[in-house]
Amino acid sequence: MTAPSSAPIVRLRGVDKVFAARDGARTVALQGIDLDIAPGEFVSLIGPSGCGKSTLLRIIGDLVQATTGEVTVNGKPADRARRDRDYGMVFQAPVLFDWRSVEDNVRLPLEILGRDKAWRVERARQMLDLVDLGEFTKHMPYQLSGGMQQRVAIARALSFEPRILLMDEPFGALDEMTRERLNDEVLRIWEQTGTTIVFVTHSIPEAVFLSSRVVVMSPRPGRITKIVDIDLPRPRTDAIRESEAYFARITEVREALRAGGGHAGSGAGGAGGADGSGAGGDAGEAAGVAGTASARRTAAEGAVG
Amino acid sequence: MSVPAHDSVRQLERGVELELEAAEPSLGRPSLRRPLLFLAAVVVVLFAWEGVKLLGGTPWRAPGALPGSPVLWNPPFRWPFANDLNLPHVYSIVWAMFQPFQRGAEDSLLRYLVGAALYTWREAFIGFVLGSLLGLGLATIFVHSRLAERAFVPYVIASQTIPIMALAPLVVFALGQGVGSVVVIATYLTFFPVTIAMLRGLRTFDPRALELLRSYGASRREIYTKLRLPASMPYLFTALKIAATASIVGAIIAEDTGAIQEGLGRVIITFNQYYATGPEKLWATIFVAAILGILFFLVIRVAELLVLRGRPGVGE
Numbered sequence: 139m140t141a142p143s144s145a146p147i148v149r150l151r152g153v154d155k156v157f158a159a160r161d162g163a164r165t166v167a168l169q170g171i172d173l174d175i176a177p178g179e180f181v182s183l184i185g186p187s188g189c190g191k192s193t194l195l196r197i198i199g200d201l202v203q204a205t206t207g208e209v210t211v212n213g214k215p216a217d218r219a220r221r222d223r224d225y226g227m228v229f230q231a232p233v234l235f236d237w238r239s240v241e242d243n244v245r246l247p248l249e250i251l252g253r254d255k256a257w258r259v260e261r262a263r264q265m266l267d268l269v270d271l272g273e274f275t276k277h278m279p280y281q282l283s284g285g286m287q288q289r290v291a292i293a294r295a296l297s298f299e300p301r302i303l304l305m306d307e308p309f310g311a312l313d314e315m316t317r318e319r320l321n322d323e324v325l326r327i328w329e330q331t332g333t334t335i336v337f338v339t340h341s342i343p344e345a346v347f348l349s350s351r352v353v354v355m356s357p358r359p360g361r362i363t364k365i366v367d368i369d370l371p372r373p374r375t376d377a378i379r380e381s382e383a384y385f386a387r388i389t390e391v392r393e394a395l396r397a398g399g400g401h402a403g404s405g406a407g408g409a410g411g412a413d414g415s416g417a418g419g420d421a422g423e424a425a426g427v428a429g430t431a432s433a434r435r436t437a438a439e440g441a442v443g
Numbered sequence: 444m445s446v447p448a449h450d451s452v453r454q455l456e457r458g459v460e461l462e463l464e465a466a467e468p469s470l471g472r473p474s475l476r477r478p479l480l481f482l483a484a485v486v487v488v489l490f491a492w493e494g495v496k497l498l499g500g501t502p503w504r505a506p507g508a509l510p511g512s513p514v515l516w517n518p519p520f521r522w523p524f525a526n527d528l529n530l531p532h533v534y535s536i537v538w539a540m541f542q543p544f545q546r547g548a549e550d551s552l553l554r555y556l557v558g559a560a561l562y563t564w565r566e567a568f569i570g571f572v573l574g575s576l577l578g579l580g581l582a583t584i585f586v587h588s589r590l591a592e593r594a595f596v597p598y599v600i601a602s603q604t605i606p607i608m609a610l611a612p613l614v615v616f617a618l619g620q621g622v623g624s625v626v627v628i629a630t631y632l633t634f635f636p637v638t639i640a641m642l643r644g645l646r647t648f649d650p651r652a653l654e655l656l657r658s659y660g661a662s663r664r665e666i667y668t669k670l671r672l673p674a675s676m677p678y679l680f681t682a683l684k685i686a687a688t689a690s691i692v693g694a695i696i697a698e699d700t701g702a703i704q705e706g707l708g709r710v711i712i713t714f715n716q717y718y719a720t721g722p723e724k725l726w727a728t729i730f731v732a733a734i735l736g737i738l739f740f741l742v743i744r745v746a747e748l749l750v751l752r753g754r755p756g757v758g759e
């Protein structure tokens with residue numbers, strides 16, 4: 139769908155996010171985020187809980203605003219992109235509307251986009267077929283299992299062909315088997331539609347299996363410590379899950395996560411020149427990612443308390 | 444009918460709160476059990492009623508019989524605490540329903556009462572519709588504007604602390620005697636539960652659903668029609684059920700003050716005046732008023748089941 143192009147579809151420059159609580163306490167959620175995502179890429183965000191993955195995703199989707207920095211999507215500011223309906227969102231929970239049938243849930247974005255009725259009906263059917271729910275169009279959400287509901291949410295996000303699909307731990311609450319099956323489905327859909335996907339997950343294998351690149355983030359304040367290219371062949375099949383290269387990438391991501399440091403003050407998190415750090419020497423490999431100076435990070439953490 | 448109106452409003456307010464808390468469990472599956480239970484309860488009440496008469500009533504006579512006619516049963520207690528004046532026999536009340544409503548009248552009491560009930564219901568229904576729309580409109584404004592909410596909600600609450608007995612004459616004085624005043628008073632009693640319930644109902648949506656709609660670039664109006672309003676429906680119907688009965692009480696009180704010549708309010712005044720000669724008639728009127736309230740309530744309940752059909756916890 140999207141022709142390969144050198145211009146990034148998502149471009150983040152020096153993005154910081156500071157949440158100010160009512161009592162004046164400040165939480166630095168993100169710091170100095172620079173990231174380019176090319177059209178048609180599948181990028182995963184991974185990092186410890188609370189490191190700002192959801193926040194970053196919501197900044198891209200213009201659901202919260204960056205405190206400082208520049209967010210460009212499709213060559214325009216994020217709020218323009220949102221009003222131009224460039225986004226599809228899938229959250230950790232399906233967030234279906236109780237009072238709408240499965241097909242009416244899938245049609246919801248099409249209604250807001252003002253598509254005509256015949257198209258809405260046709261499109262909802264197509265999308266539900268795509269996620270293997272063709273027989274459940276008239277069901278109400280509560281009559282579906284959690285995994286089926288999540289697939290409805292995916293069908294809904296795809297129904298209007300968004301340029302960018304933002305997925306926040308979409309399979310977090312599912313069992314391993316369902317999760318793997320849905321991973322296959324997401325990949326199939328991604329390959330079919332050529333959409334760009336930004337995907338948040340806590341699962342290293344999932345990130346490696348799905349992505350073209352895995353963005354590893356450090357604990358608060360969230361920074362990008364490393365970007366791991368996943369050069370595994372496509373289409374990704376079950377055989378890949380057992381390949382050497384797959385495990386090598388998993389190890390690489392895991393070590394990058396460790397190097398990022400679960401514990402503040404380890405000093406190992408600084409990317410791009412923090413070679414002297416003992417834990418995980420490959421932190422320095424984060425080529426092309428502008429890291430933040432350790433000093434700046436330490437100062438920020440001091441401010442958080 | 445001299446009900447201390449502010450008390451009934453306060454009860455109503457408490458009722459709104461309680462019902463709101465119970466809103467979700469109240470959406471039970473419609474089954475045969477409920478109506479059967481209701482019937483069983485009616486039978487129990489009838490037995491208790493006549494049981495009291497059996498023990499502590501005046502001697503039982505055939506309905507409509509004059510004093511001195513044959514005694515069917517003589518209760519054992521010599522102290523009749525349930526005499527035929529303060530608690531007539533159920534059968535006497537039923538019998539009276541099929542007698543002319545006054546000497547020489549064509550219509551039976553039942554017919555007369557049904558006519559009066561329909562008249563009252565029409566007033567109550569108009570008030571109910573206007574009050575519900577007013578309540579919905581106010582709540583809609585309030586949830587969209589913190590400023591309006593802070594400024595006006597205290598007045599909405601204060602409005603309900605004015606006893607209806609004090610307010611009704613003012614309304615009648617301002618608008619003149621007639622159906623208009625009755626409708627206004629019914630509206631006044633109806634808008635409150637709807638406003639209060641919808642203030643909460645319009646805020647019960649899932650915040651993630653709001654984010655979802657925002658990610659589609661939905662407008663405020665679309666957020667209202669596609670999310671806030673549908674999400675609030677269980678609250679709306681809880682409030683409408685309270686409002687339905689309140690509108691009837693309001694109409695009856697207002698008919699009384701407004702000197703309306705028809706309707707249950709008028710009938711209650713008349714039969715109150717002649718209670719000594721026909722206690723059954725007032726009791727029959729009370730039953731008809733109660734049944735009117737129950738029927739109105741059930742109509743709302745059916746609408747609720749239709750609208751909420753398919754939601755979790757609601758039978759299909």
Ligand SMILES: Nc1ncnc2c1ncn2[C@@H]1O[C@H](COP(=O)(O)OP(=O)(O)OP(=O)(O)O)[C@@H](O)[C@H]1O
Pocket residue numbers: 157158165166167185186187188189190191192193194358
């Ligand atoms: N609306 C908010 N107000 C204040 N602080 C917030 C808000 N949203 C997030 N934060 C803070 O920002 C930080 C990052 O939160 P975020 O939800 O992005 O983490 P995450 O990486 O998605 O974590 P998880 O993996 O647990 O979902 C956290 O410290 C959190 O407390």
Ligand SMILES: [Mg+2]
Pocket residue numbers: 191192193306
């Ligand atoms: Mg998160």
